[in-house]
Amino acid sequence: MDTLGKRIAKARIAKGLSQGQLAELLHWSGQSRVGNYERDQREPTLEDINRIASIVGVSAKELIFGPDANDNQTVIQVTSSNDSYVYVAMTKPRQTQKGIDLQPISLPPLAIAKDQKAGLNEHTRGLAALSAPIDDGMSPYISPGDVIVVDTSDTEPEDGGIYLIALNGKCLIRKLYTSADSIILRSFTHPDKAILEHDRSQLQIMGKVAYRAG
Structure with a gap:
């Protein structure tokens, strides 16, 4: 099943970033927050989604809805x-x-x-x-x-x-x-x-x- 966490992980990997590197760019202490988001153990706020999207180079809408966001x-x-x-x-x-x-x-x-x-x-x-x-x-x-x-x-x-x-x-x-x-x-x-x-x-x-x- 395609989830928000999996889409975050996919976009991060496509950008060539590790969880730790993404956390560092977001000025978060440690990678556990990224890991929790990617494992769908915690739901990110819209502010965090916007910040992640700007770093991994996709739209926040695509992270939330998936690649067919314009039709969703x-x-x-x-x-x-x-x-x-x-x-x-x-x-x-x-x-x-x-x-x-x-x-x-x-x-x-x-x-x-x-x-x-x-x-x-x-x-x-x-x-x-x-x-x-x-x-x-x-x-x-x-x-x-x-x-x-x-x-x-x-x-x-x-x-x-x-x-x-x-x-x-x-x-x-x-x-x-x-x-x-x-x-x-x-x-x-x-x-x-x-x-x-x-x-x-x-x-x-x-x-x-x-x-x-x-």
Whole structure:
């Protein structure tokens, strides 16, 4: 199985570096940290991935997703079980041929205290952090510029759930409700909008909002 650790090791070897040499270039004391990462015994933070990538000459995205990173639409957060925080990779919506994709960007990850959000821990997968879209639909609870965390694995609308969606290519945050023949988009500042079944292709549910950091 191709893992993050194996990709780090492969990139290091291709660069002609030993674990000790890579650790020295990273100004780490000893090679044990590199070894733990490569054996997948410890998950690196996004900051460490960015630093390793710059030295071994590949992109951080390729280390995280593999050589087919440009075709991979799965968002992965980088977390650590060694402290009291979960680190979620920052992303940005980008238009692709298949719709809007949340793609990692070169910013420090969002750190969320585990005791601040019940059920959120280093085993949680499918999270992506991003700046809330420029839209006042959920103000004052979610405002443009707030950082939100979206669970991209949760795309089945639950009545009253708050979701990041794309409607005709524009990102919005809305409460969703379902009826027999439509999905209803509800906000605090705009009239309800019903997306009928035959118009369903206009709507992309990107994930449920799991956390907001103002």
